[in-house]
Each structure stands twice: as structure tokens, then as C-alpha cells.
Amino acid sequence: MIFFAEDDPSIGQLVCFKLKKAGFSIHWVRDGSLALQEFALNKWGLVILDVMMPGADGWTVLKHIREESEDKDVPVLMLTARGQKSDMDLADQNRATDFLKKPFDPEDLVKKVKQHLRGDL
Amino acid sequence: MLPKRFRYADQPLLVQVLFTGIVVSGFVFAQLGLLSWQAYRETQMRSSLQIILDKNIELNRLSTKFYHLNDQLEQYVESQNLKYYRDFIETAESIKEFWKSKSPVFLKEFSIPKEQIDFYVSKYLKPIKFGNKKNISESRQQLKFIFNQTLTSINQALLELENQREQLNGELFHHSDGIFSILIWMNLCFLIFFSFILIKFYRSIMNPLSDLSAAMRNYQEGKLKTRLPVLNQSEIGFLAFRFNEMAERTESMVNELKKLDVLKTEFLSAVSHELRTPLTSIMGYIKLLVNGDAGPINEDQKNFLEIIEASSLRLNHLVDDLLDVDRIESGKISLHIESTDVVSVLRESIKSVTLLAERKKIILESDFSDQIRKCEADRMRLLQVFTNLLSNAIKYTEKGSVRIKVQENVDGINVEIEDTGMGMNEEEQKNLFRKFFRTPSAIETHEGGTGLGLVIVKAIVDAHGGKITIQSKKSVGTRVETFIPFIYKLKSE
Numbered sequence: 001m002i003f004f005a006e007d008d009p010s011i012g013q014l015v016c017f018k019l020k021k022a023g024f025s026i027h028w029v030r031d032g033s034l035a036l037q038e039f040a041l042n043k044w045g046l047v048i049l050d051v052m053m054p055g056a057d058g059w060t061v062l063k064h065i066r067e068e069s070e071d072k073d074v075p076v077l078m079l080t081a082r083g084q085k086s087d088m089d090l091a092d093q094n095r096a097t098d099f100l101k102k103p104f105d106p107e108d109l110v111k112k113v114k115q116h117l118r119g120d121l
Numbered sequence: 122m123l124p125k126r127f128r129y130a131d132q133p134l135l136v137q138v139l140f141t142g143i144v145v146s147g148f149v150f151a152q153l154g155l156l157s158w159q160a161y162r163e164t165q166m167r168s169s170l171q172i173i174l175d176k177n178i179e180l181n182r183l184s185t186k187f188y189h190l191n192d193q194l195e196q197y198v199e200s201q202n203l204k205y206y207r208d209f210i211e212t213a214e215s216i217k218e219f220w221k222s223k224s225p226v227f228l229k230e231f232s233i234p235k236e237q238i239d240f241y242v243s244k245y246l247k248p249i250k251f252g253n254k255k256n257i258s259e260s261r262q263q264l265k266f267i268f269n270q271t272l273t274s275i276n277q278a279l280l281e282l283e284n285q286r287e288q289l290n291g292e293l294f295h296h297s298d299g300i301f302s303i304l305i306w307m308n309l310c311f312l313i314f315f316s317f318i319l320i321k322f323y324r325s326i327m328n329p330l331s332d333l334s335a336a337m338r339n340y341q342e343g344k345l346k347t348r349l350p351v352l353n354q355s356e357i358g359f360l361a362f363r364f365n366e367m368a369e370r371t372e373s374m375v376n377e378l379k380k381l382d383v384l385k386t387e388f389l390s391a392v393s394h395e396l397r398t399p400l401t402s403i404m405g406y407i408k409l410l411v412n413g414d415a416g417p418i419n420e421d422q423k424n425f426l427e428i429i430e431a432s433s434l435r436l437n438h439l440v441d442d443l444l445d446v447d448r449i450e451s452g453k454i455s456l457h458i459e460s461t462d463v464v465s466v467l468r469e470s471i472k473s474v475t476l477l478a479e480r481k482k483i484i485l486e487s488d489f490s491d492q493i494r495k496c497e498a499d500r501m502r503l504l505q506v507f508t509n510l511l512s513n514a515i516k517y518t519e520k521g522s523v524r525i526k527v528q529e530n531v532d533g534i535n536v537e538i539e540d541t542g543m544g545m546n547e548e549e550q551k552n553l554f555r556k557f558f559r560t561p562s563a564i565e566t567h568e569g570g571t572g573l574g575l576v577i578v579k580a581i582v583d584a585h586g587g588k589i590t591i592q593s594k595k596s597v598g599t600r601v602e603t604f605i606p607f608i609y610k611l612k613s614e
Contacts, residue, residue: 008398008401011401014405052394081393081394102398103403103405105405105408106408106409107412
């Protein structure tokens with residue numbers, strides 16, 4: 001099961017459509033504060049976080065997962081605005097597993113998900 | 122703002138100059154007055170001396186006459202000759218006349234017994250004339266006595282005159298001596314006082330001026346909080362006041378500009394986010410459609426979708442370029458330095474433009490080996506540089522080839538990209554690194570471009586400590602040489 005946080009409905013729908021079509025099950029939350037609440041509800045095979053979100057941004061959610069949650073080692077894929085140094089540094093610092101630069105090819109997303117998803121979940 | 126205590130240096134320069142002038146002229150007048158007084162006193166004393174001398178001469182003449190009178194009397198008594206008697210009488214008459222010509226004050230001043238002489242002249246000369254011997258010897262006794270008394274008086278008067286003269290002389294000497302030392306002391310005091318005032322004056326100008334120049338230097342170095350103390354209301358104080366006013370205004374203007382810059386950055390990042398989100402959505406859905414995820418599509422539909430995709434990509438590049446230019450201009454371009462294989466970066470760039478080259482039937486010739494030393498560089502940024510340069514070369518070449526050559530130098534790697542394209546004239550080459558500049562022939566090709574690519578390329582190469590040179594000839598081709606050093610040196614601030 002994939003935990004997916006994204007505030008933009010069209011991108012959310014796109015990702016959900018593509019990943020469901022590729023055979024994954026996905027749980028989509030619409031903003032950062034909901035992501036903080038709902039992450040603890042389940043144990044996830046992979047987390048996909050958008051960076052720019054209302055409530056709490058992707059880095060805050062990632063920090064919460066890595067430092068305070070019960071599943072600190074869950075793989076996390078960040079959807080960043082662009083491959084800038086500051087973003088890459090932030091990804092390194094916050095121990096993101098990987099990142100995908102927007103705009104992205106849905107095929108690349110599927111590849112990255114297949115690469116990082118924990119097999120047993 | 123006025124200080125409570127009166128200070129010379131706080132006064133307006135005009136007042137300071139006027140005050141100094143008054144002091145100097147006052148001193149000059151004092152000296153002149155002193156000297157004139159001295160001259161007046163000296164003349165006065167000299168005239169007194171002259172009077173004394175005149176009196177002296179007259180008294181001497183009188184005493185000579187008396188001696189003469191005495192001699193004549195002696196001769197007459199000895200010889201009993203009337204001739205001598207006449208002489209005697211003559212002399213006595215002349216003494217009488219002399220007496221008459223002198224004021225009684227003159228005689229009184231020197232205690233000369235006039236009455237006795239008068240008595241002598243009127244009474245005792247007669248018996249001598251009548252030849253009475255007894256009377257004569259009596260008269261002689263009397264005359265001798267009066268004569269001695271008179272001479273003593275005259276001598277005493279002379280002595281007194283001499284005393285007066287000496288005293289006057291002494292006074293005169295003492296007086297000029299006193300004036301002389303007064304003048305010396307006065308000049309000394311004035312010298313000290315004047316130097317003091319001059320130093321004060323100098324300081325009241327020079328100190329604030331050097332403060333001002335130091336403040337200006339600080340201000341120039343960016344310490345915009347620099348202000349000068351306004352010590353007084355003199356011209357210099359006013360200068361400081363004006364400087365502060367200027368500094369205040371400039372500082373607020375700079376702060377305003379800084380705020381604007383922050384606003385611009387915020388605006389740009391907001392715009393880029395707002396643009397990118399719909400672009401991500403558009404491009405993602407196009408991919409879904411093109412990949413057939415939403416069902417099969419026909420060839421026309423596929424073509425149109427690809428056109429939409431290409432346009433979206435251009436829009437996306439524009440957003441990237443605008444953000445890059447903003448970062449470059451605000452000096453915030455940051456490099457993620459790592460050991461980078463330039464050849465592999467170049468291969469990746471070539472791969473990304475291959476499709477474009479194939480479409481235009483342009484041959485990509487590459488001439489390099491894989492055995493090339495790695496550079497300390499930002500891989501993503503170098504990729505951006507080479508991709509940009511290669512796509513430029515392909516975009517502006519109608520037919521022919523693009524040749525890529527890599528050479529290892531002593532201190533870095535030289536990448537040469539040469540095309541057989543439209544080229545540029547010298548005027549166009551000069552403007553090549555100007556923002557939004559595109560050559561007229563480049564615009565005519567209808568190839569997409571923002572005129573930002575080379576600006577970004579140059580900034581990235583410069584940030585690496587590298588160098589980019591472009592040689593071009595109209596209608597012949599363009600050669601771009603990019604030098605990237607092996608060792609990255611952090612630019613000193």
C-alpha cells in the first residue's frame with residue numbers, strides 16, 4: 001500500500017490513476033496536516049510526498065516520519081519542484097530515499113515506485 | 122542640539138575668522154599705541170633736557186661775567202686808573218641788563234640773591250667812583266662777599282641742573298627698557314595665543330573633515346548605518362547634518378530596493394510554482410494519453426498531443442531559465458560540487474539532443490576518449506551547459522555537422538563544439554551574453570528560444586572558474602570552446 005500526499009487534485013488524480021493502473025494500491029491525502037495525522041494509521045510500503053503543500057510541507061512530513069513516527073525506515077519518494085542543489089541537499093539531510101522532479105513522466109514514477117516499494121507490503 | 126558651553130570650534134567659520142582678525146588687529150593697534158606713547162614720552166624728556174642744557178649755558182655765562190667783573194674791580198683798585206673803573210661799570214651795567222632780561226622766576230629757581238646784587242650795583246659802585254679809600258676797601262669786602270655768595274649759588278644751581286639731567290637720562294633709559302620688555306612679552310603671549318587659535322581653527326575644520334571622509338568610506342563599504350555626530354551649528358556641523366540626511370535617504374532607498382528584491386524572488390518562486398503545477402498536470406496527462414493508458418489513440422491525435430507536449434516543455438524551460446537568471450543576478454547560484462566525469466556528462470547531453478539532430482539530418486561527430494581526468498564540478502549544471510550549447514548548435518544549423526572535441530589540458534578540460542551553421546557577425550557576437558538577446562537570423566528560424574540560455578551557460582561556467590569563448594563567422598559556422606578546471610576553487614567573497 002502506498003501513502004501519497006498531494007494537494008493539487010489533478011496531479012493527485014494522475015498519480016492515483018497511473019499507479020492503480022500499474023497494479024498498486026494507494027492512499028491519497030490532500031494536505032500536509034492530514035498527512036501527519038494519517039501516516040500512523042497503517043504501515044506503508046512506500047510514501048510519496050509533494051514538497052509544496054498547505055498545512056505542512058513535504059519536508060516537515062518527512063522529518064516527522066524519520067524522527068517521531070513508529071516506522072522510521074519507510075522508503076520516501078519526494079516530488080520536488082526541480083532538481084536544485086537546495087532541494088537535493090534537503091533531500092539528503094532529511095534522508096529522503098529518492099526524489100522525482102516535476103514535471104515528471106508517469107512512466108518514470110512507476111519505475112521509481114517499483115524500485116523502492118517494500119516487497120512485503 | 123546646541124551645546125551649552127561656548128566653544129570656539131563650534132562657531133560658524135565666518136565668526137571664527139572675524140574673531141581671529143579682531144584679535145590680530147587689536148594686537149597690532151596695541152603695539153602701535155605703545156610705540157607712539159614711547160616716542161611721545163621720549164620727545165618730552167628730550168625737550169626737558171634741552172631746557173636744562175640752555176639754563177646751564179646761561180648760568181655759565183653769568184658766572185664768567187662775575188669773574189670778569191671781579192678781575193676789573195681788582196685791576197681798578199690796584200691801579201686807581203679810571204679807565205678800569207669805566208670797564209668795571211660797563212660790565213656791571215651789562216650784568217644789570219642781563220638780570221633785567223631774566224625773569225625773577227629764573228633767579229628764584231636757582232636761589233640767586235637778586236636784591237643783594239641790585240643793592241651792590243646801585244649803592245657800592247658809587248663810593249668807588251668818588252675815590253674814598255675807606256669806602257673803597259669796605260666796598261671791596263662787601264663785593265667779595267656778595268660775589269662769593271653769588272658764585273656759590275650759581276654753582277649750586279649748576280649742580281642741581283646736572284642732577285636733574287642725570288635723573289632724566291636715567292628715566293629715559295629705564296623707560297625704553299621697560300617698553301622693550303613689555304613688547305617682548307606681548308609678542309610672546311600673542312604668539313602662543315595665536316598658535317592656540319590657529320590650532321583650534323585647523324582642528325575645527327580638519328577633524329570633522331577627516332571624520333566625514335572616514336564615514337564616506339565606511340558608507341561606500343556598505344555600512345549604511347554610518348552617521349556623523351552633529352556637534353554644532355557651524356558650517357562643518359551643517360555638513361555632517363547634510364551627510365546624515367543623505368545617508369538616511371540612501372539607506373531607506375536601499376532598504377526599499379532590498380524589500381523589492383525579496384518581493385521579486387517571492388514573486389518568481391510563486392509564479393514558477395503556480396506555473397509548474399498545471400504544467401506537471403498537463404504533461405503528465407499527455408503522457409498518459411500518448412502511452413495509451415487511457416485507451417488507444419489514432420496517429421493524428423498522437424501528433425497533436427506531441428505538439429502540446431513540446432509546447433509545454435518549452436514553457437517549462439522558460440520557467441527554469443527565468444528562475445536560473447534570477448538566481449544568477451542575485452548571486453545565489455549554488456553548485457553541488459562532486460567529482461564529475463565530463464565525458465560521461467557530454468555523452469548524456471549528446472544523447473538528449475540526438476533526436477533533434479536526427480530530425481534535422483545533422484551529423485553529430487564526436488572525437489574524444491573515455492580516459493579523461495575527472496573534474497570537481499556540478500554534474501547537473503554541466504549537463505545543462507553542454508545540452509544548451511549542443512541544442513543551440515543543432516538549432517541554428519541547416520545542414521552539415523556538429524563536431525564535439527574534448528582535450529585534456531594541464532589544469533582542466535577543453536570542450537569544443539563546432540557547427541557549420543548560420544554563424545554570427547561581430548556585432549551579434551558582442552551581445553551574445555546579454556539577457557533576452559537573440560540574433561535576427563535566429564528569430565527568423567522560428568526555433569524556440571528565450572535569449573537566456575547563454576547567459577545561464579556563461580554564469581555556470583564562470584561559477585566553476587572556467588571560461589567560455591565563442592568564435593563565429595557569418596554563414597560559415599560557430600565554434601564554442603568551454604574550459605572547465607580540474608580543481609574547483611571556492612570564490613573568495
